[in-house]
Amino acid sequence: MTGPGRSSPRVRPARVHALIVGVEAYEAGATWDLPGPARDAVAFYRLLHEAGVPAAQLHLHLAPLHPFSPDVEHRPADQATLRRVLARELPQAPGDILWVWWGGHGVLDRAAHLRLFCADATMNDKVSIDLESALTRYSSDAVPGFTEQLWIVDACETFEEALAFRDPLPSDALPAGRRTLVQRQTVLRAAGRGRRAVNDPVRATGLFSDILLDLLTDRSCLLPALPDPEELFTAVRERISALRESGHSPQHPEIQLRSPGRTEVLAAADATAPSGRPVSALGRAVDALLSYPLMADPGERQIVVAQLSPSAIGTLPRHSKARTDVAGILAALARRHPESLWDLYDAVLSVDDDSGRKAELAAALSELTHPREPGKGGDRHVR
Numbered sequence: 001m002t003g004p005g006r007s008s009p010r011v012r013p014a015r016v017h018a019l020i021v022g023v024e025a026y027e028a029g030a031t032w033d034l035p036g037p038a039r040d041a042v043a044f045y046r047l048l049h050e051a052g053v054p055a056a057q058l059h060l061h062l063a064p065l066h067p068f069s070p071d072v073e074h075r076p077a078d079q080a081t082l083r084r085v086l087a088r089e090l091p092q093a094p095g096d097i098l099w100v101w102w103g104g105h106g107v108l109d110r111a112a113h114l115r116l117f118c119a120d121a122t123m124n125d126k127v128s129i130d131l132e133s134a135l136t137r138y139s140s141d142a143v144p145g146f147t148e149q150l151w152i153v154d155a156c157e158t159f160e161e162a163l164a165f166r167d168p169l170p171s172d173a174l175p176a177g178r179r180t181l182v183q184r185q186t187v188l189r190a191a192g193r194g195r196r197a198v199n200d201p202v203r204a205t206g207l208f209s210d211i212l213l214d215l216l217t218d219r220s221c222l223l224p225a226l227p228d229p230e231e232l233f234t235a236v237r238e239r240i241s242a243l244r245e246s247g248h249s250p251q252h253p254e255i256q257l258r259s260p261g262r263t264e265v266l267a268a269a270d271a272t273a274p275s276g277r278p279v280s281a282l283g284r285a286v287d288a289l290l291s292y293p294l295m296a297d298p299g300e301r302q303i304v305v306a307q308l309s310p311s312a313i314g315t316l317p318r319h320s321k322a323r324t325d326v327a328g329i330l331a332a333l334a335r336r337h338p339e340s341l342w343d344l345y346d347a348v349l350s351v352d353d354d355s356g357r358k359a360e361l362a363a364a365l366s367e368l369t370h371p372r373e374p375g376k377g378g379d380r381h382v383r
Helices: 037-050 079-092 131-137 207-218 229-245 281-290 298-305 322-336 340-351 355-368 377-381
Strands: 016-023 058-063 097-103 106-108 114-117 128-130 148-154 184-189 254-259 262-267
Touching: 016 037, 016 079, 037 058, 037 097, 037 207, 058 079, 079 128, 079 131, 114 131, 128 131, 131 148, 131 184, 148 207, 184 229, 207 229, 229 254, 281 322, 281 355, 298 322, 298 340, 322 340, 340 355
Parallel strands: 016 058, 016 097, 097 148, 148 184
Antiparallel strands: 106 114, 114 128, 184 254, 254 262
C-alpha cells in the first residue's frame, strides 16, 4: 500500500491530464452563490503543475464569484464548454493518467445519477453534467487512453425529489461507446447518498476539498501519480469522522472502485444515535446548537432568543434545562415560524462565529426546515 513518504512507480508528467472545475457563480443568481470551489480548483491545479504536469494538460474551468487574476489561465465552466471537453477534447488526448476535480452544486437525480450543475444553470434550466454518464464514457472504447483515473467530486447529493424542483432536470447523457476492461476508475465523493456537502464561506473552501488538498500536499512527493485510493480514503474518512463526532460535519464521503477485477463502494458508517437508530432532523439541529458553549448558559441563551421577533418569542416554550429548552425552541420555530430559524442562526453567529460549528448548524437547520434548492437560505453554506 502506498502512503505518505513512500515511493511510487515513476510517472511521466507528459502522460498526465486533469480536468479541474470550480463553479462559484451561477446564472440562477445570487441565491446559488458558493464561495470556495474556484479557490480550491486553483489550489489543486498548482499541486499538479508543481509536480511537473504541463499547464497545457491541466484543463482548468472556473466560474468565480468575483473577478480575480490567478497566475493561471482558465476557460469557462458552462455546460457546452465542459461537455465538449468531456465528449471530444479529453478522449483524444494521449495519456495514461486522468485526474478530475469538480467543486460546485450537485443533486442526486431520480435515477441515482449525481448531476453536477454548470455555471449557466438557471432556475428554469438546470443544465448539468451527469457524473455517471461521464464515468461510463471514460470506461469505454470512446476513451482509448487514461487507464488510471481518479475523480474527486465535492458536491451535495441531496435527492432531487426532496428539493421539489418545479421543472425536471434536463437529460443530456454523454455518448458512451463500447464498454471495455481496460480503465480503472476511482471516484471520491464528498457527501454520500442523499446528503449535503459542507462549504465554509468564510474561508472560501469546501470542507471535503480542504481535507483532500491537505492530504495530497502531504503526498506531493508521489504526484502526479495517483495515490493509493484506499489509503487516501481511509485518511479522508478519519478526518471527516472526527469532525462529525465533534458536530462540525454531517458528511459521509464514499469511494467507488471500478476496475476489471473489482467493483466496490466503500462508505463511511451511517450517522446513528447511540441506540443505533438514525438521528432525527430535530435531534441533529439540537446537537448542532448545543455544540456552541454559549447555549449551555441560561443567560447567554436568553440573549440569543431575545434577538428573535416578538411574534416568534411569544410562541416559545421555555425550560431551565439546556437541551429541553433548545429542543422546545427549535421545534416551535420549525412548526410556527420556520423563517425565524435563520434569525436564530444569525443571532448565534453574532456571538460565536466558529466556522466549523456554523457550517453544521446551517446544514442541520436546512434539514429541519423544508429542503431548499442550491443557494437558498441555509444552502449558502452547502454544496
